[in-house]
Amino acid sequence: MVLVFAESPRGTLKKAAFEAVTYGKKTADLLGTTCVALTLGTVKNAGELGVYGASRVLNISDGTFDHFDSQAVAAAVATVAQKEGATVVVLSHSSTGKSVAGRLSVRLNAGLVSGVNSLPTVQGAALRVKKSVFSGKAVGEYEIDSAVKVLSLMGNAVKPVAGGAAVSVENVTATPTGRIRVKEVKTQEGTVPLPEAEIVVSAGRGMKDPANWGIVEDLANTLGATTACSRPVADSHWRPHHEHVGQTGIAIRPNLYIAIGISGAIQHLAGVNNSKVIVVINKDPEAPFFKAADYGVVGDLFDIVPRLNESLKKFKAAH
Amino acid sequence: MYVSLGPAKVGFTFPGISYLNHSFSNLFKMKLLVCISQTPDTTAKVSFKSDGKEFDAAGVQFIMNPYDEWYALVRACELRETLGGSVTALNVGPATNETTIRKSLAIGADDAVRINADPQSAGFVAKQIAEYARIQNFDIIFLGKETIDYNGSEVGAMVAEYLDLPYISYASKLELNGNTATLERDIEGGVEVLEVDLPFVVSAAKGMAEQRIPNMRGIMTARTKPLVEVAPVAYEESAKTVQFTLPPAKAGVKLVDPADMDELVRLLHEEAKVI
Ligand SMILES: Cc1cc2nc3c(=O)[nH]c(=O)nc-3n(C[C@H](O)[C@H](O)[C@H](O)COP(=O)(O)OP(=O)(O)OC[C@H]3O[C@@H](n4cnc5c(N)ncnc54)[C@H](O)[C@@H]3O)c2cc1C
Numbered sequence: 001m002v003l004v005f006a007e008s009p010r011g012t013l014k015k016a017a018f019e020a021v022t023y024g025k026k027t028a029d030l031l032g033t034t035c036v037a038l039t040l041g042t043v044k045n046a047g048e049l050g051v052y053g054a055s056r057v058l059n060i061s062d063g064t065f066d067h068f069d070s071q072a073v074a075a076a077v078a079t080v081a082q083k084e085g086a087t088v089v090v091l092s093h094s095s096t097g098k099s100v101a102g103r104l105s106v107r108l109n110a111g112l113v114s115g116v117n118s119l120p121t122v123q124g125a126a127l128r129v130k131k132s133v134f135s136g137k138a139v140g141e142y143e144i145d146s147a148v149k150v151l152s153l154m155g156n157a158v159k160p161v162a163g164g165a166a167v168s169v170e171n172v173t174a175t176p177t178g179r180i181r182v183k184e185v186k187t188q189e190g191t192v193p194l195p196e197a198e199i200v201v202s203a204g205r206g207m208k209d210p211a212n213w214g215i216v217e218d219l220a221n222t223l224g225a226t227t228a229c230s231r232p233v234a235d236s237h238w239r240p241h242h243e244h245v246g247q248t249g250i251a252i253r254p255n256l257y258i259a260i261g262i263s264g265a266i267q268h269l270a271g272v273n274n275s276k277v278i279v280v281i282n283k284d285p286e287a288p289f290f291k292a293a294d295y296g297v298v299g300d301l302f303d304i305v306p307r308l309n310e311s312l313k314k315f316k317a318a319h
Numbered sequence: 320m321y322v323s324l325g326p327a328k329v330g331f332t333f334p335g336i337s338y339l340n341h342s343f344s345n346l347f348k349m350k351l352l353v354c355i356s357q358t359p360d361t362t363a364k365v366s367f368k369s370d371g372k373e374f375d376a377a378g379v380q381f382i383m384n385p386y387d388e389w390y391a392l393v394r395a396c397e398l399r400e401t402l403g404g405s406v407t408a409l410n411v412g413p414a415t416n417e418t419t420i421r422k423s424l425a426i427g428a429d430d431a432v433r434i435n436a437d438p439q440s441a442g443f444v445a446k447q448i449a450e451y452a453r454i455q456n457f458d459i460i461f462l463g464k465e466t467i468d469y470n471g472s473e474v475g476a477m478v479a480e481y482l483d484l485p486y487i488s489y490a491s492k493l494e495l496n497g498n499t500a501t502l503e504r505d506i507e508g509g510v511e512v513l514e515v516d517l518p519f520v521v522s523a524a525k526g527m528a529e530q531r532i533p534n535m536r537g538i539m540t541a542r543t544k545p546l547v548e549v550a551p552v553a554y555e556e557s558a559k560t561v562q563f564t565l566p567p568a569k570a571g572v573k574l575v576d577p578a579d580m581d582e583l584v585r586l587l588h589e590e591a592k593v594i
Contacts, residue, residue, distance in 0.1 A: 071485055187506070
């Protein structure tokens with residue numbers, strides 16, 4: 001059986017959970033077994049995981065799980081995995097999954113590959129999986145041969161497939177064992193977090209001044225995109241540090257990455273080079289970013305970005 | 320600063336021989352461990368040996384993993400400077416890593432430990448760190464949020480599980496008040512504020528501290544600070560590398576007339592199919 005730990009930040013299952021269950025279901029199909037999803041705490045729409053391929057959905061409703069503690073989560077997931085006889089455990093490679101996956105691998109004596117980005121191939125009793133390594137500069141293929149295997153799935157690596165029907169949720173129990181006291185969760189509601197964003201509009205030092213960011217935000221609004229920035233922009237506090245992408249910031253893989261006034265230094269590319277399509281707007285035709293781009297516009301961003309926004313608005317109105 | 324041994328630590332018992340002796344001699348001093356790893360420089364060209372199984376280090380410059388250096392190590396040194404205690408830097412690696420380890424001493428660690436083994440996997444490294452830390456009774460075990468080569472973000476959680484300690488990943492802030500730490504942790508689209516008692520494991524992200532450039536005095540004293548070599552413990556691997564490959568090269572950029580943004584929109588819709 002493939003067990004998917006479907007995370008539910010602040011009580012709601014989101015794209016990461018649907019992706020993980022879709023991946024779990026496809027992996028289960030490859031292994032000729034079933035996919036079971038586990039949710040923890042108070043969860044609004046747990047049964048919906050059936051739609052993405054879970055044949056059963058389990059929930060530990062203890063409200064203690066509403067606050068995240070990797071120790072408690074790993075213990076609960078491991079307990080369920082053992083009780084239900086899971087051979088593969090799938091979780092999201094998110095802030096939650098990254099804190100839990102290593103713990104689970106120790107608890108279950110399981111081989112772990114974190115951040116996998118494609119379906120496994122079955123090699124007898126072993127599984128082979130791929131992930132991006134060296135900050136996107138290479139692909140690593142690994143084989144796990146332990147009896148239980150743990151995989152964490154990179155965001156935006158599989159598309160959630162809604163092929164099944166909602167199922168009723170079964171209650172299971174496990175005693176929470178955490179020692180962390182969560183005081184407050186501060187999130188920006190209404191925007192898609194960068195790691196989950198399908199379209200990202202990113203800007204660099206070419207913007208000259210933080211007061212100029214209006215044109216970037218307008219473009220992002222038109223596209224329903226999340227905004228990002230280069231490291232010097234975050235370092236000089238022109239933009240919040242959670243927008244910093246690159247080797248020492250967040251690594252992302254959106255469908256569309258639009259880079260405005262960013263030179264494309266190797267450390268910047270390291271965080272964005274897994275994007276499906278890259279558009280670069282830069283006045284310097286020699287900017288290294290053009291070598292990594294799919295589409296390029298050579299010119300002054302202060303002229304180009306507002307006109308691109310107008311063209312997009314026209315397009316959105318017509319479609 | 321006097322840090323009492325809180326109740327959490329009482330449960331932290333092992334049949335370790337040196338546990339009691341060690342904690343006795345350091346009863347009132349905070350002990351911080353910073354796990355540092357060595358990675359290729361951010362500008363390194365990535366290539367692999369002909370069997371595709373191993374990174375080709377020929378001609379590559381190595382550095383301390385930036386998160387370990389800039390955030391984990393510096394924050395540990397800051398805490399030691401204000402609260403007293405000691406900072407130990409630990410690296411699992413061959414003798415050739417000693418330049419990197421000395422740099423951690425130059426930045427401010429008091430002493431260093433090198434577990435003499437090839438850091439073959441996250442599981443292996445975590446096991447080594449945990450077995451070393453188990454008998455040393457550290458108050459906080461720091462790591463960087465991930466390494467910039469294998470990007471696993473796995474070691475911290477594994478160490479925490481081996482030692483049955485709380486783990487706070489991607490922490491961008493850490494303040495200590497007596498036995499209790501307040502941390503901020505980066506989560507998708509925001510931060511989580513939390514409290515935890517010593518001891519615990521934490522992985523450091525941007526915001527926790529500011530990068531420090533070692534000064535001349537630091538570099539000089541680093542030469543004479545203790546650097547101990549420790550033998551590794553056995554570990555059974557359950558995942559192995561099949562091969563590394565380089566991603567296919569991009570087809571090349573298509574330049575769009577800057578006067579015609581309708582054309583770019585058309586291409587993104589019809590050709591790239593991303594809007
Ligand atoms: C260890 C290390 C880690 C690093 N990690 C990261 C990281 O994670 N992320 C990151 O981004 N960087 C990182 N860097 C920094 C990186 O090397 C670059 O310095 C940085 O990415 C440059 O940011 P930028 O492109 O915004 O600025 P610049 O390099 O200054 O580029 C600005 C660009 O804007 C263009 N421009 C200027 N005016 C206009 C205009 N009017 N119209 C159009 N274009 C214009 C210019 O032609 C230029 O290409 C790291 C560096 C090191 C050493």
